[in-house]
Amino acid sequence: MDRKVLLELANKYDSPLYVYDTEKIKSQYERITNAFSKVKNVKINYATKALSNVNILKVFNNLNSGLDTVSIQEVKLGLLAGFDPQDIIYTPNGVSLKEIEDVAKLGVKINIDNLSILELFGQKHPHIPVCVRINPHIMAGGNSKISVGHIDSKFGISVHQVPHIKRVVENTGMHINGVHMHTGSDILDIETFLRASEILFDVAKQFKDIEFLDFGSGFKVPYKKGDISTNIEDLGKQLTKKFNNFCKEYGRDLTLMFEPGKFLVSEAGYFLATVNVIKQTTSTVFAGIDSGLNHLIRPMFYDSYHHITNISNPKGKERFYSVVGYICETDTFGTNRRIEEIRDEDILCFENAGAYCFSMASNYNSRFRPAEVMIHEGKDFLIRKRETFEDIIRNQEVVI
Numbered sequence: 001m002d003r004k005v006l007l008e009l010a011n012k013y014d015s016p017l018y019v020y021d022t023e024k025i026k027s028q029y030e031r032i033t034n035a036f037s038k039v040k041n042v043k044i045n046y047a048t049k050a051l052s053n054v055n056i057l058k059v060f061n062n063l064n065s066g067l068d069t070v071s072i073q074e075v076k077l078g079l080l081a082g083f084d085p086q087d088i089i090y091t092p093n094g095v096s097l098k099e100i101e102d103v104a105k106l107g108v109k110i111n112i113d114n115l116s117i118l119e120l121f122g123q124k125h126p127h128i129p130v131c132v133r134i135n136p137h138i139m140a141g142g143n144s145k146i147s148v149g150h151i152d153s154k155f156g157i158s159v160h161q162v163p164h165i166k167r168v169v170e171n172t173g174m175h176i177n178g179v180h181m182h183t184g185s186d187i188l189d190i191e192t193f194l195r196a197s198e199i200l201f202d203v204a205k206q207f208k209d210i211e212f213l214d215f216g217s218g219f220k221v222p223y224k225k226g227d228i229s230t231n232i233e234d235l236g237k238q239l240t241k242k243f244n245n246f247c248k249e250y251g252r253d254l255t256l257m258f259e260p261g262k263f264l265v266s267e268a269g270y271f272l273a274t275v276n277v278i279k280q281t282t283s284t285v286f287a288g289i290d291s292g293l294n295h296l297i298r299p300m301f302y303d304s305y306h307h308i309t310n311i312s313n314p315k316g317k318e319r320f321y322s323v324v325g326y327i328c329e330t331d332t333f334g335t336n337r338r339i340e341e342i343r344d345e346d347i348l349c350f351e352n353a354g355a356y357c358f359s360m361a362s363n364y365n366s367r368f369r370p371a372e373v374m375i376h377e378g379k380d381f382l383i384r385k386r387e388t389f390e391d392i393i394r395n396q397e398v399v400i
């Protein structure tokens with residue numbers, strides 16, 4: 001994305017500001033569909049929680065994507081964006097039976113990730129088919145905070161409990177229409193993914209009404225130079241072969257599903273913030289911006305790296321900085337970063353700010369959440385207004 005365009009947007013809409021480029025979303029989406037073009041039925045269900053602005057959801061609807069959702073509120077956002085309920089899958093963890101029933105009433109695909117709820121749901125609604133989330137106990141590489149397929153993970157029904165699932169199905173007369181896995185956010189090598197897929201095939205074979213196999217996500221995108229990213233084209237080649245063979249064996253053309261979040265939107269997003277203060281200390285030079293962990297928490301929460309550039313001074317001599325926020329916590333975005341010389345009021349740009357950035361923003365320190373702008377078909381649109389003091393006090397009742 002052109003730095004000059006970003007700078008103009010920061011001037012036009014003020015900072016802090018999130019900017020999303022829908023062209024990049026489209027090209028990432030097409031990379032996946034192209035990689036799996038030899039599978040008859042493929043459905044990409046964008047993981048709403050990565051970036052849930054209704055306009056972004058509409059972009060996905062226009063691409064013919066489905067949605068992966070984890071709360072009834074995300075389901076309702078999807079319906080508001082115009083999705084057909086059958087193109088939405090609901091994959092909650094630890095929610096009440098009541099919420100699952102309310103979502104089922106909306107006609108959305110249901111994915112259940114624990115045995116007791118499966119049994120209760122099957123007893124009450126044997127006519128509503130459900131998908132089951134399996135934990136294949138395969139450890140995806142990388143950060144343990146975002147790996148959810150390992151043995152002590154709270155997600156999914158253990159693959160060792162499949163006999164129990166079968167008993168529940170027999171006893172209730174319910175139907176299993178899909179098998180799902182999501183091993184975590186960092187699939188570093190395709191081998192791991194393929195090994196997990198074999199487990200999914202083995203489980204699917206044991207049920208007779210399967211319509212789809214959902215391979216979750218785990219696609220990695222580069223955040224900095226030298227990062228490994230998922231070789232989706234290679235994965236496509238290898239998994240297509242296995243999947244098509246499995247369909248033959250099963251005797252039906254199943255739908256292959258994925259539910260990427262980060263892969264589709266991370267690189268489409270930019271976060272722009274203004275430098276409030278430059279502070280030389282005995283150890284470093286701090287650049288303090290008009291933002292903090294309230295707007296972009298990933299560096300503090302996951303130790304994630306977001307590349308930072310100074311778009312106000314792109315030709316400036318590079319110097320070393322620690323970029324920090326204005327929150328009364330240690331909210332460090334990056335230490336010892338080489339950035340073009342920073343002056344007061346310069347605009348810094350954070351890359352890979354599409355996924356899990358705005359959607360994790362809060363009002364901590366009673367600050368406003370940023371505005372969001374979408375660049376779509378050559379035009380920029382304000383898709384979320386900056387908050388105001390009214391938003392901070394909206395639901396508060398002054399009682400004394």
Ligand SMILES: *Cc1c(COP(=O)(O)O)cnc(C)c1O
Nearest residue numbers: 047182185217218259260261262
């Ligand atoms: C978060 C989540 C995803 C998306 O993960 P990414 O790493 O953003 O691709 C997919 N499926 C489920 C069930 C999730 O919870």
